[in-house]
Structures are given as structure tokens and as C-alpha cells.
Amino acid sequence: MPSAIRGTLIECDPAIRTLILMMDVGSNDLILEELDETHLLVDSNKVNYIRNELNSRLSKNLFNPDEEEQ
Amino acid sequence: IVDQIKLWQLELDRFRQEDGILFRDFISTKEYTAVSEYAQDIGALIWKNDKTRMFFVPEKSAKDITEFVNKLT
Structure with a gap:
């Protein structure tokens, strides 16, 4: 008998996928299953958190080069 | 930087x-x-x-699939 797991399928770039995997390292409560290079199954209650966290990490990356120049 | 923003925007659009x-x-x-x-x-x-x-389906189809699995066994 196969198992059935409720969750949210996320389809994204491998780079974004790596960022999400890194977010999960501390808490281990985001990712239910690593599906392939461009898909993850995540906890449906954590999708908004993941999107917000991605936005903030991506914007930090944008500002880093400026800080180094100063 | 504008190019970078466009790039990240594209990445998030692909999410x-x-x-x-x-x-x-x-x-x-x-x-x-x-x-x-x-x-x-x-x-x-x-x-x-x-x-x-492994495969993924919408929640509304899960019941039909579970019934199909039960018929198999």
C-alpha cells in the first residue's frame, strides 16, 4: 500500500531550490520530500514563509556588492 | 543592479x-x-x-486514486 502525503509542490529553478534547502537546514520543518532538481514537496503552512524568506535573501544578495565597494 | 533585479524577478516568477x-x-x-x-x-x-x-496529484483526485489502489490489492 503506497503512502499519500499532503503538501505543496514547488516548481523552481535549481538555484532557488538550493536556497530553500539551505533555509531548511536549521529547522528541518519546511521540506517534506526532495522530488528532483526542480521540484520540492513542502509543508503547505510554510509556503508564505518560504516566499518571504526568499525575497529577503535575494534582496540581501543585491545589496552585498554595494557594501563591499564602500 | 537593475539587471540583477530583473534576473531575480525572473527566478521568482519561475517559482x-x-x-x-x-x-x-x-x-x-x-x-x-x-x-x-x-x-x-x-x-x-x-x-x-x-x-x-512517486507522483503528485490535486487533492480532489486523491480519493479516486486511493480507491483504484484498493481495487488492485
Whole structure:
């Protein structure tokens, strides 16, 4: 008998996928299953958190080069 | 920097999400193939990986698939 797991399928770039995997390292409560290079199954209650966290990490990356120049 | 913003925007645009049910832990390739083909036939298959014997369907189709699995066994 196969198992059935409720969750949210996320389809994204491998780079974004790596960022999400890194977010999960501390808490281990985001990712239910690593599906392939461009898909993850995540906890449906954590999708908004993941999107917000991605936005903030991506914007930090944008500002880093400026800080180094100063 | 504007180019970078455009690049990240593109990355986030490629982030798609879909709620549903993942089926996994099939005991054999035969069972996996039968059930995933059924999911395909009823138009429910959103994603699958033949190598790891897993597939994903919308929640509304999960009941039909579970009934199909029960009929198999």
C-alpha cells in the first residue's frame, strides 16, 4: 500500500531550490520530500514563509556588492 | 543592479506552487506504473518521477486514486 502525503509542490529553478534547502537546514520543518532538481514537496503552512524568506535573501544578495565597494 | 533585479524577478516568477497529495512508497514498479497511468488517464497527474516511484496529484483526485489502489490489492 503506497503512502499519500499532503503538501505543496514547488516548481523552481535549481538555484532557488538550493536556497530553500539551505533555509531548511536549521529547522528541518519546511521540506517534506526532495522530488528532483526542480521540484520540492513542502509543508503547505510554510509556503508564505518560504516566499518571504526568499525575497529577503535575494534582496540581501543585491545589496552585498554595494557594501563591499564602500 | 537593475539587471540583477530583473534576473531575480525572473527566478521568482519561475517559482510555481500547487497544493495536493504525493503518492510514494509503492511496493513494485508494476504497482507504481498501474496507479500512475490511472492518474494520467483521469487527468490528475501534475508531476511524476518514474525512478523514485512517486507522483503528485490535486487533492480532489486523491480519493479516486486511493480507491483504484484498493481495487488492485
